[in-house]
């Protein structure tokens with residue numbers, strides 16, 4: 296009830312939730328109470344969560360932040376949310392996001408952008424973006440409108456909003472969480488994970504979210520460790536890599552100082568810092584912005600106005616498709632569909648898509664080689680603190696630069712955690728990122744803890 300009251304009070308301004316489900320939440324809370332009374336409480340009994348509106352929730356509208364799914368009520372539950380419910384969690388509602396998870400600011404949500412609860416010192420009227428695409432999830436956790444949240448990360452969408460809102464988020468290894476029932480953006484990159492206030496909370500949530508699922512052919516058949524047990528392990532003896540290529544030209548002194556501070560903390564706790572090289576990191580951004588739109592253009596072909604979602608009338612089937620898609624999709628989604636169909640088209644497939652896949656393999660190989668020398672890698676999470684809603688240029692490429700530190704993890708399939716590590720001169724949170732070996736989230740929890 297305390298969380299629902301807070302949502303009622305603050306959500307009209309923050310817009311962190313697209314849909315709030317108070318009756319459902321109270322019913323789930325009562326069921327959790329009863330389970331506790333019977334001595335059968337699950338590990339998340341009564342814990343109130345925000346669910347990114349990309350996870351299908353049976354009987355609760357799921358929009359993906361898009362007009363085209365404005366009337367979509369899924370008949371089934373995603374595996375991740377089903378596992379959270381199994382463990383006793385309470386769902387407060389569906390969190391705001393960039394349309395189809397495409398974006399870094401929440402500005403592309405068809406339901407209005409979520410707002411970052413943080414303010415720059417001395418600028419109470421400047422509205423800051425919460426990051427994206429999981430901006431609603433991060434804003435809800437930061438503003439105490441949920442104890443934790445689910446999110447997804449295709450190129451940074453868990454880690455960048457976590458960093459912008461001063462909370463913790465982890466993108467696990469590709470295949471760790473089932474993608475069944477999560478509305479697809481780029482299937483070879485999409486991965487679910489938690490956002491929460493602490494590293495330990497993320498560990499507890501991830502344990503419930505993860506696990507093999509025969510309904511997702513890319514789900515990994517690996518045992519799920521007790522991630523929370525790793526949090527207190529410490530970093531003594533760990534070798535932590537500092538990638539030379541991430542020291543970008545023009546990196547702000549503030550972000551550089553944060554990174555140095557992170558290195559100092561780890562050294563003081565007994566870790567060894569090792570300079571490493573990821574020679575193809577500089578190609579990650581263009582590679583991602585070919586692979587992700589290519590997969591998106593294919594995944595989004597299903598929104599044709601016929602099977603489900605928004606339908607506009609047309610004289611014939613083709614016109615019905617065209618009008619439904621023209622009215623249902625926003626500008627950024629249309630841009631990605633155009634890029635994606637272009638790079639997949641017969642004349643350009645080899646030059647763009649195949650080339651990008653080859654570079655992707657090189658980016659992954661860089662990491663494989665690094666794991667021979669180090670146990671984890673430390674980098675900044677984002678190149679800047681949260682920016683103002685009105686400070687975003689209309690230049691899409693400037694927006695894509697937000698992902699420069701985070702997208703390599705998706706291209707390589709490795710886990711990455713973002714956690715709050717300091718404040719900038721204006722008092723805004725800044726985040727560090729820890730990358731790790733495939734299926735070694737425990738080391739990330741140990742370092743983060």
Ligand code: GLN
Pocket residue numbers: 396397398399427428447448449450451452453480587698
């Ligand atoms: N900002 C990136 C994009 O727009 C990443 C989004 C995501 O991880 N879902 O594609």
